[in-house]
Amino acid sequence: MPPRFIFDIKRTHSCGALTKANVGESVVLFGWVATRRDHGGCVFIDLRDREGLTQVVFEPDVSPEAHALAGELRHEYVVGIRGKVHARGAQVNPKMKTGEVEVKATELEIFNRAETPPFPMDDEIDTAEEKRLAHRYLDLRRAPLQRVLMTRHRMNQATRGYLSSRGFLELETPFMIRSTPGGARNFLVPSRLNPGKFYGLAESPQLFKQLYMVSGFDRYFQIVKCFRDEDLRGDRQPEFTQIDLEMSFVAEPDVFEIIEGLMAELFRAAKGKELTTPFPRMPYEEAMDRYGVDKPDTRFGLELCEVTDVVRAENGGGVPLFAQALEGGGIVKALRLPGGGGLSRTELDGLEEVAKSFGARGLARAKVGPGGEWTQSPLAKSATPGLRQGIHEKTQAKEGDVLLFQFGKAKVVNGVLGQLRGSLGKRLKLIPEGRDDLLWVVDFPLFEYSDEQKAHVAAHHPFTSPRPEDVEFILSDPGRCRARAYDLVLNGNEVGGGSIRIHDSSVQAKVFKALGISDEEANSKFGFLLEALRYGAPPHGGLALGMDRLTMLLAGGESLRDVIPFPKTQKGTDLMTGAPGDVTEAQLRELHVRSVLP
């Protein structure tokens, strides 16, 4: 029996490995046919594996058998070849990593033929994402996706290496846990053994990592899946991965130092870039004031400017809408576009549409003329000279600028202008290429008032420690309490968040009370935590990084779907497997579950 590929003839190189140094060697390559160029007399193929491409030539005078069989090759056939490495001489292809050499095949085996793929396995394709997701295993053959997943591997390895070296233990936590109130909606898993009862899939390992601290493990980390049954976005998937960690006997600077070191490792692993540490820190209030968001993109200016004082000093400045906003306890803010006077009316109308899409009722604006007058503005007629001058001073507006205004409730004003600023940054190309800005946003409020629930809710989560000096206000004036919480922001994206936790059961009980969770409910749902905190819990805190989002930002990608191997669509379906799918009546009966369709 002749020698057989795989069994007797082993692979000697990857398809990305051969160089001039290998000329003259006999090599064995396995891989996929990326392209074929059949000249009749001789046949070229580019053979592909995850490491790259190598040109293989079949010539009748080298091996008539291999040449004949090569005529049958098509895209994506899986083959093994043996042959000798030759220098290409004058035929070098500078576009290929292996372009200085080629392999003249003496033997060819077709391991598997392939149907014509629904789309090409090229680097750049314009095939609809829907089609790519339906055949994700083919999409993943493409080099850009392979590169992303290799980057992800390096990031995972860097995380494990770095955190282990800093004394963290990689410990696991359960996915199937008790469903908890508040926060993200849980996916529910019916319990066959306990009729009518359900597990919730963990939205994060939060409580378990705190319990590890109570147990004395001191430092924990995990690269862990989390599950949230909320509506999807380009940057939100129902199951996603966090780098989760927790530390005992620490305050904020200790967590920051560890994370800054980790981020430096991740940037190095992902794209070989060196970061400057420590990262700047910005209070939440300042972020909202200057940028209108709690995750500011500091790579460009275009900061918001509050002009409420000016309006008040001018008694409304002749603008009834401004005056009304103030009477209602609202604020007035402006966004100055330097040189925005060059924008056409249509372009400005376009901006108004953008603002409206973010929830604005309109977008008052004014072009600043040579004498400081306002033109093309609904405010131009009524605004007093004092108002204009005051606003110009505050915003440093000059001739040729455009001022955009929002007024009313601070939340809406900041929301609209903040999002408008972000969209203008991209649209006007204000973001310097290659720049990465990392910063900590600190001093978040402990509670936020929810209009919908007519109650205070935890701004971060209910286990976040208040600042010690604010503990006395937890029940009397919750809005005043600041939290020991912090977010890590990269280029305007929240990539991580965490806090110093409550390690005192009486403080924890107060927070539950402020959140409107009764003693009974707290004991029933979080009794184990309150109890654990009574048995000697160390001061502790930690943070979780959004691994997918981080990979997207570091490896490049428009959406999380570009960095998750098998992602869900916006409706949470898997176009390849058809999940979620039907189940049988028998399965439901066994689970004591009945489905009631809308």
Next chain:
RNA sequence: GGGGUGUUAGUUAAGUUGGUUAUAACGCCGGCCUGUCACGCCGGAGGCCACGGGUUCGAGUCCCGUACACCCCGCCA
């Protein structure tokens, strides 16, 4: 839950004021070709115009609904 965009060969797109047989490129199939690497040349096949209604003498085109995908708001402690 709300708003927007889209759906035409395997893929990406074109398709005029509603009017004969729905185009093109790439891919695919067959033939030719010994230096290509976006190989080339010749020939060919391939369509429930997303689905369901409606208007009309006539619908890919107009109207209504549905499905799916994507983007945004709400939501995501």
